[in-house]
Amino acid sequence: MKYFTTTSNVSRRAADCVIVGVYKRGKLGTGAADIDAASKGFLRGLIKSGDISGEPGRVAVLTAVPGVKATRVAVVGLGKTGEMNAAGFRKAVATATRAIAHTKAKQVLNALTLEPVANCDAYYLARHTVETISESLYRFDQMKSGRKSPAMPLHTIGLAVLKSGDAKKAARGAAHGDGIAAGVSLAKDLGNLPANVCTPTYLARVAKNLASGNGKLTTRVLSEAEMKKLGMGSLLSVTAGAVEPAKLIVMHYKGAGSEQPVVLVGKGVTFDTGGISLKPGVGMDEMKFDMCGAASVIGAMATISKLKLPINVTVVVPAVENMPSGTATRPGDIVKSMSGQTIEVLNTDAEGRLILCDALTYSRRFKPAAIIDVATLTGACVVALGNHRCAIYSNNDSLREELFGAGNAAEDLGWPMPMGEPYAAQLKSNFADMANIGGSGGGSVTAACFLGKFTDGMVWGHLDIAGVAWKSGVEKGASGRPVSLLTEFLLARAGALP
Ligand code: BES
Numbered sequence: 001m002k003y004f005t006t007t008s009n010v011s012r013r014a015a016d017c018v019i020v021g022v023y024k025r026g027k028l029g030t031g032a033a034d035i036d037a038a039s040k041g042f043l044r045g046l047i048k049s050g051d052i053s054g055e056p057g058r059v060a061v062l063t064a065v066p067g068v069k070a071t072r073v074a075v076v077g078l079g080k081t082g083e084m085n086a087a088g089f090r091k092a093v094a095t096a097t098r099a100i101a102h103t104k105a106k107q108v109l110n111a112l113t114l115e116p117v118a119n120c121d122a123y124y125l126a127r128h129t130v131e132t133i134s135e136s137l138y139r140f141d142q143m144k145s146g147r148k149s150p151a152m153p154l155h156t157i158g159l160a161v162l163k164s165g166d167a168k169k170a171a172r173g174a175a176h177g178d179g180i181a182a183g184v185s186l187a188k189d190l191g192n193l194p195a196n197v198c199t200p201t202y203l204a205r206v207a208k209n210l211a212s213g214n215g216k217l218t219t220r221v222l223s224e225a226e227m228k229k230l231g232m233g234s235l236l237s238v239t240a241g242a243v244e245p246a247k248l249i250v251m252h253y254k255g256a257g258s259e260q261p262v263v264l265v266g267k268g269v270t271f272d273t274g275g276i277s278l279k280p281g282v283g284m285d286e287m288k289f290d291m292c293g294a295a296s297v298i299g300a301m302a303t304i305s306k307l308k309l310p311i312n313v314t315v316v317v318p319a320v321e322n323m324p325s326g327t328a329t330r331p332g333d334i335v336k337s338m339s340g341q342t343i344e345v346l347n348t349d350a351e352g353r354l355i356l357c358d359a360l361t362y363s364r365r366f367k368p369a370a371i372i373d374v375a376t377l378t379g380a381c382v383v384a385l386g387n388h389r390c391a392i393y394s395n396n397d398s399l400r401e402e403l404f405g406a407g408n409a410a411e412d413l414g415w416p417m418p419m420g421e422p423y424a425a426q427l428k429s430n431f432a433d434m435a436n437i438g439g440s441g442g443g444s445v446t447a448a449c450f451l452g453k454f455t456d457g458m459v460w461g462h463l464d465i466a467g468v469a470w471k472s473g474v475e476k477g478a479s480g481r482p483v484s485l486l487t488e489f490l491l492a493r494a495g496a497l498p
């Protein structure tokens with residue numbers, strides 16, 4: 001995507017479409033007021049007739065507006081005056097984009113960036129615009145044989161700014177938004193691909209391809225034999241029933257000298273049947289999304305290498321398929337993790353933590369400045385927080401705050417969660433150092449506590465993204481979350497925010 005900024009009156013700019021907004025009770029936004037003046041009250045007339053409304057979600061696409069250079073004017077509802085926040089802004093941009101998605105518009109100028117939006121400066125408004133337009137244009141039809149939905153020709157986004165001093169911020173925000181959109185789109189593609197295509201081997205190939213021809217990025221893939229040598233008995237117990245070989249994918253991005261890296265670990269269960277503790281059949285197809293943690297950290301890696309951030313980041317993805325078979329791990333089996341701690345596998349469906357614990361132990365060798373794992377870990381997390389916010393856990397108060405703040409700034413929300421005793425005590429086993437499930441109650445918390453037993457001495461954070469990684473129902477599909485949250489976190493660490 002290309003982008004430009006402009007301080008000129010939007011009525012006088014040539015564009016295939018200009019996006020303006022009106023508030024409830026008929027107040028015109030800055031761009032709309034300009035269009036209305038240039039067209040001698042055309043918009044006010046349409047407000048009177050009810051064709052234009054300030055209701056969020058409403059949109060009218062006008063053509064041949066008198067006195068206006070743009071071919072189309074998309075007028076969207078912005079809600080009550082003075083109450084717009086980042087979510088409302090993104091919703092308005094998405095509404096306008098969807099309304100023109102079937103047209104031949106190649107270039108769109110967003111004038112909503114002239115509106116006041118809570119906690120958003122020109123940088124974030126530009127970034128939200130580019131992210132939202134790219135996300136609204138996303139299609140996944142590579143598996144369809146017939147007629148595919150036509151790709152929208154839109155390739156250039158204009159950002160209206162109030163003063164020339166904002167232009168630089170907006171340009172930076174647009175560049176970052178473009179990088180994030182690329183990572184989000186990759187994460188969505190990986191999530192949406194079926195498990196018979198997106199296998200551990202496929203994920204490893206994608207990671208290798210990202211690194212090829214990129215001087216700052218390297219990828220190494222460990223085989224099951226290598227994992228066995230490392231003593232990863234916990235990870236390997238999950239793949240015991242599968243025919244697809246497991247992979248441990250390790251990516252290094254070196255954007256800054258010798259400083260310690262941020263390590264991102266992503267759960268890569270390419271399909272989760274539950275294993276011998278088999279899941280019910282209804283909706284099981286959605287367990288192809290159980291590698292969305294992996295997709296998000298690979299997506300974030302694609303973003304930061306595209307943006308050439310001055311930071312060191314390492315990605316570790318344990319990739320496995322969780323299948324039942326004669327060779328699968330049984331409930332009650334005891335396995336030895338790479339850390340030396342033994343685990344009683346009381347439920348083979350609590351497999352995410354079994355692969356993550358060995359990936360976390362393995363990551364110690366990189367001496368992380370901070371290590372953050374991302375996982376579609378528990379159904380209990382969906383019960384706790386629904387589909388809006390991911391759960392944020394940490395053994396370090398300031399890291400938890402940092403992740404929470406990153407989610408808020410990126411409009412990719414999370415919520416801080418508790419850990420420690422007495423939750424951790426729920427993992428006691430009569431036969432091994434710990435059990436892999438914590439019994440009834442607090443399932444997302446006890447899962448985090450399990451991982452916490454492998455992160456002593458590291459500054460560690462954990463995002464349970466079970467509720468936010470994909471949508472179910474008619475809109476079924478991967479969301480690309482939390483690529484934006486992770487990128488925001490890394491942008492801040494790299495000192496790359498304005
Ligand atoms: N991948 C699932 C978690 C999940 C379930 C994510 C539904 C999104 C929607 C995970 O591997 C799992 O099966 N967890 C179990 C844990 C339980 C056995 C303690 C769960 O949540 O039911």
Ligand code: MN
Pocket residue numbers: 272274348349350351352
């Ligand atoms: Mn499971």
Ligand code: ZN
Pocket residue numbers: 269272290349351352376377
């Ligand atoms: Zn799972």
